[in-house]
Amino acid sequence: xxxxxxxxxxxxxxxxxxxxxxxxxxxxxxxxxxxxxxxxxxxxxxxxxxxxxxxxxxxxxxxxxxxxxxxxxxxxxxxxxxxxxxxxxxxxxxxxxxxxxxxxxxxxxxxxx
Numbered sequence: 489x490x491x492x493x494x495x496x497x498x499x500x501x502x503x504x505x506x507x508x509x510x511x512x513x514x515x516x517x518x519x520x521x522x523x524x525x526x527x528x529x530x531x532x533x534x535x536x537x538x539x540x541x542x543x544x545x546x547x548x549x550x551x552x553x554x555x556x557x558x559x560x561x562x563x564x565x566x567x568x569x570x571x572x573x574x575x576x577x578x579x580x581x582x583x584x585x586x587x588x589x590x591x592x593x594x595x596x597x598x599x600x601x
Contacts, residue, residue: 495508502599507566527594571599
């Protein structure tokens, strides 16, 4: 069973930075597509960034967020810079392997002064 554990959320001021981490177990990480989604209050969950055969970003975070992965540590990261209040959401780690989707429990990011 694939398990995903996120960390790194918290409260940050507008313009600040945070780095989220997600460590996976139960999967061959190097062959697993990884990504980050977010869900703001009252909104649908949306893709933020994905790392698989290619790297993709939501238009709203391009140039500010960077997804990276360390296959030796089974970990995917989301570096978030120039944070805005509208980035406030619960951020979920996502993994896809063999046509199966897996989700972490989420970590809350709050951008507020």
